Amino acid sequence: MKQISIRFHFVFSSILVLTLLLTACNPAKKLTKTGDKLYLSGYYDEATGYYYNALLRKPGYPAAKEGLKLSAQHVLDNKFGVFRKNVLENQLEQAVKQYQYAQQFNANAGSVGVMLQWPEEYDEIYKDVLRDYSGTLFDEAIDLINRKKFDIAEKKLQQLGVIDSAYRHVSVLRMNTILEPMYNQAMVHYEQGRYNEAYRLFSKIFNIDSDFQDTRRLKQASFDKATRQYGIWIGPTDKRIKAEDVSDQLLSRLRSSATGFVSFTGFTNLKKTLESRGWNAVRSDSDAVQAGKSAGMHYLILIRILPMIDSVGPRVSEKQIAYESFTENIPNPYTDTYSYITRFKKIEYDDVYESRYMRIEAQCIVVSCLYGTVLMNEMISVEKDIAHHQFDYKGNINNLYEELPSGNYIPPPNPEWRELFRNQKNGVKQANPEPVLYEEWLEKINTRLIRVINKTN
Numbered sequence: 001m002k003q004i005s006i007r008f009h010f011v012f013s014s015i016l017v018l019t020l021l022l023t024a025c026n027p028a029k030k031l032t033k034t035g036d037k038l039y040l041s042g043y044y045d046e047a048t049g050y051y052y053n054a055l056l057r058k059p060g061y062p063a064a065k066e067g068l069k070l071s072a073q074h075v076l077d078n079k080f081g082v083f084r085k086n087v088l089e090n091q092l093e094q095a096v097k098q099y100q101y102a103q104q105f106n107a108n109a110g111s112v113g114v115m116l117q118w119p120e121e122y123d124e125i126y127k128d129v130l131r132d133y134s135g136t137l138f139d140e141a142i143d144l145i146n147r148k149k150f151d152i153a154e155k156k157l158q159q160l161g162v163i164d165s166a167y168r169h170v171s172v173l174r175m176n177t178i179l180e181p182m183y184n185q186a187m188v189h190y191e192q193g194r195y196n197e198a199y200r201l202f203s204k205i206f207n208i209d210s211d212f213q214d215t216r217r218l219k220q221a222s223f224d225k226a227t228r229q230y231g232i233w234i235g236p237t238d239k240r241i242k243a244e245d246v247s248d249q250l251l252s253r254l255r256s257s258a259t260g261f262v263s264f265t266g267f268t269n270l271k272k273t274l275e276s277r278g279w280n281a282v283r284s285d286s287d288a289v290q291a292g293k294s295a296g297m298h299y300l301i302l303i304r305i306l307p308m309i310d311s312v313g314p315r316v317s318e319k320q321i322a323y324e325s326f327t328e329n330i331p332n333p334y335t336d337t338y339s340y341i342t343r344f345k346k347i348e349y350d351d352v353y354e355s356r357y358m359r360i361e362a363q364c365i366v367v368s369c370l371y372g373t374v375l376m377n378e379m380i381s382v383e384k385d386i387a388h389h390q391f392d393y394k395g396n397i398n399n400l401y402e403e404l405p406s407g408n409y410i411p412p413p414n415p416e417w418r419e420l421f422r423n424q425k426n427g428v429k430q431a432n433p434e435p436v437l438y439e440e441w442l443e444k445i446n447t448r449l450i451r452v453i454n455k456t457n
Contacts, residue, residue: 028058035067044074055112068114076102076109076116087125092133096163099126134164135204138182142208145172179205179212190218195226196261226261228457230254231270231297233282235304238360244268246303246442253446260457270295285367285374292369299375299456301449302365309383313355320351320391325399325410344404349393349421358434359383360441366452376452382441389420397421 035050051068054061079102086095099122109116137160144153150172157178161168166181186201199222205215232251234243247267254264265273273295274282282291282302292300323344330339361381367374393400397418405411 028054028061032064039071044071047071048075065114072109073116080119092129095129096133195222198222199226227263228298229263230299231265231292231295232267232301234267237305238308249442257450258453288367289369289372297369300367300369304363306361309359311357315354317350317352319348322347322349323401323404349391351389353387353389355387357385358437360437380445382437384437391420393421
């Protein structure tokens with residue numbers, strides 16, 4: 001019995017030793033188990049470290065790969081949560097660093113065979129943030145150079161070199177080395193048809209050194225290529241509305257409201273250009289496309305003004321109530337003097353008026369002359385219904401008030417109200433809402449056009 005016990009103990013000990021040896025020889029398994037515990041407890045960063053090291057010890061180890069894929073995805077998503085917060089708070093430097101941390105983290109996971117889901121929706125945001133941040137560093141460095149703070153400027157350029165390798169070897173001692181990377185970047189934008197960006201960079205270089213290489217020419221060329229040409233054509237109009245007047249006033253509004261690279265040609269100049277090419281009228285959308293192309297326009301704004309509606313209602317007279325003030329003398333028997341007090345009496349006056357209704361309407365179309373597409377086709381109208389009043393009272397209108405006093409104070413006079421009692425010899429003037437109507441209509445058209453133009457550009 002004792003012999004059997006000894007033999008069992010020997011076998012058990014051998015198995016234990018063998019297990020320990022196997023565990024010692026398989027550290028990946030141990031690291032993975034620790035990673036699992038941390039993952040289940042919500043410590044994703046720490047778990048990722050264990051899984052990653054397990055895969056370094058034993059490449060392709062399935063349990064570690066599966067664990068790393070889950071934990072690292074949590075970590076990557078958290079990094080982009082921080083990135084998004086940095087962007088919203090306009091913390092550009094922190095946002096750039098956070099995105100680059102995420103890139104390195106993703107690359108590390110890939111190096112051990114684990115492919116994470118990369119949120120591509122943030123890539124364009126990062127490009128904008130990187131552009132703004134690098135632009136800020138560049139501007140700060142140039143400002144420091146201009147103020148002869150070369151040591152601080154050099155540090156700014158070193159920061160810039162970390163995030164953009166093109167600036168890695170620039171120096172404040174050689175301005176051309178600072179401008180060269182930006183010039184090359186501007187050229188890439190120009191050659192690939194991104195003229196807006198090219199113009200922005202060429203302008204920045206030009207403001208620093210207007211004679212740097214051929215920046216002056218390329219700056220103007222970028223602007224010309226980036227600018228979208230809009231022509232204004234006014235179709236049939238009401239007899240009281242001149243096409244040239246509508247175009248001139250709309251042109252002024254558009255130029256002051258539009259943003260980006262846009263240029264406008266008014267009706268008068270466009271008409272001369274088109275007539276020289278055989279165009280006397282633009283009657284349809286297809287005409288607008290062909291006419292716009294003929295005049296070198298990218299877009300044509302076509303406005304067809306409908307006949308104005310103008311009607312005058314019958315003259316009406318109504319009785320209204322007002323209050324006339326008068327002074328009353330009250331004798332004082334003790335002092336044999338008089339006291340003066342203001343009183344009010346209710347009176348009636350005639351309110352004579354007539355109403356006038358006006359409506360102005362136009363069809364506004366914006367077409368792309370390059371692609372033949374209609375970007376806007378709307379009826380835009382404004383209407384006004386205004387009544388002009390004339391008050392008639394035979395008494396002293398300077399003593400009239402619209403309402404009784406509150407308390408012991410005479411109410412302040414209303415000059416505009418009293419003015420309606422004056423010039424009674426001229427009678428009721430006809431209401432004329434046309435100037436106000438016209439201005440509102442033009443502004444409404446301008447607002448709608450600008451919305452389309454800014455969206456297009």
